[in-house]
Amino acid sequence: MSLTPARRLALKQALSCALAVSAMGALPALAADAVLRVSAIPDEAPTELQRKFAPLGKYLEAQTGMKVVFTPVTDYAAVVESLATRKIDLAWLGGFTFVQAKIRTNGTAIPIVQRAEDAQFTSKFITANPQITGLADLKGKTFAFGAPSSTSGSLMPRFFLQQAGLNPDKDFKNVAFSGAHDATVAFVAAGRAEAGVLNASVWDKMVEEKKVDTSKVRVFATTPTYFDYNWTVRGDLDPALVKKLTDAFLALDPAKPEDKAILGLQRASKFVPTNAKNYVGIEDAAKSAGLLK
Known part of the structure; x- marks a missing residue:
């Protein structure tokens, strides 16, 4: 069937519109x-x-x-x-x-x-208890790690505690996990734990920003680097x-x-x-x- 010039023009315009709509529909996928x-x-x-x-x-x-x-x-x-x-x-x-x-x-x-x-990273052990001056003083105390999967707030501090002859699960009165480094500081400052550990970078930042009262909460030990x-x-x-x-x-x-x-x-x-x-x-x-x- 032959098309009149008018029908041919209308079909061409419809096809152009269809292609434009199709292209617009493809934009989200490209984005x-x-x-x-x-x-x-x-x-x-x-x-x-x-x-x-x-x-x-x-x-x-x-x-x-x-x-x-x-x-x-x-x-x-x-x-x-x-x-x-x-x-x-x-x-x-x-x-x-x-x-x-x-x-x-x-x-x-x-x-x-x-x-x-990060090639020379460390963790800081902190406390507000004046009787805690070294790792050995943690025996019988309550303690806060960060998150269970945290390198600097759990794994490496635990590893170094074990090297120092301490088993947190047996030697500490209670072990808690705060979930984050800044939360660990809050735990210790509020007395929810007698000591805790967090990464050195967050500790330094909180000290610089005056988000921790260092007259009450202090560092008493630092891990080796990792x-x-x-x-x-x-x-x-x-x-x-x-x-x-x-x-x-x-x-x-x-x-x-x-x-x-x-x-x-x-x-x-x-x-x-x-x-x-x-x-x-x-x-x-x-x-x-x-x-x-």
């Missing part, structure tokens, strides 16, 4: 592909994690050309599972959480950078994007005011490359503590 999904272990209050990440997120958007979405989670295990199930692309992990992520992802999770400070935090990507992320992210972190320059502000919020002098081998000691400590088989 979704251009989103970088980020999360972090909840070692501080969710509002604080959001505040710290906001400038870094904007920087990563500029460096990658992608929309960056930060999603806080309720516990450490949720970050590991989200990385393993491809719900997030990039995660801020502690050393032990990285080991758990490596195991959960069958070795595919890739640590790309760490702060320079490797800790890193930024990790899921193993099947586009290698070109992994390189962009790595280069972006490494390019942060403390000599530039904007970069210095970002680094300051991350409690970092700079970011340096890292790799899975740096966390073998953490894995060994976890096995020694009975937290990994």
Whole structure:
């Protein structure tokens, strides 16, 4: 059947409209592909994690050309599972959480950078009890760790306590888990625990910001150094994007005011490359503590 010129024009216009609608319908999918999904272990209050990440997120958007979405989670295990199930692309992990992520992802999770400070990380033992002056004084006392999966708030302090001849489960009157480093300080300050342990970076920040009364709560011991935090990507992320992210972190320059502000919020002098081998000691400590088989 032949078409009149008018019918032919109408059909052409209808086809153009259909193609336009189809293209518009495809836009959300394209946008979704251009989103970088980020999360972090909840070692501080969710509002604080959001505040710290906001400038870094904007920087990563500029460096990658992608929309960056930060999603806080309720516990450490949720970050590991989200990385393993491809719900997030990039995660801020502690050393032990990285080991758990490596195991959960069958070795595919890739640590790309760490702060320079994370190669020489420590935990601080704190108390408001004047009778506690050393680790030996913790026998028979109530004690607060951070989260069970926290490297600096639980695993490594427990490991070093064991090396000092103390078994928290047997030698302490009671063991509690506060859930986060700043919460541990609150536990000790309020007398809910006679002593506790948290990472040195959060302690220093709280002291600087006068969020802890050091005339009451004080440090009485510090752990030996160990490797800790890193930024990790899921193993099947586009290698070109992994390189962009790595280069972006490494390019942060403390000599530039904007970069210095970002680094300051991350409690970092700079970011340096890292790799899975740096966390073998953490894995060994976890096995020694009975937290990994």
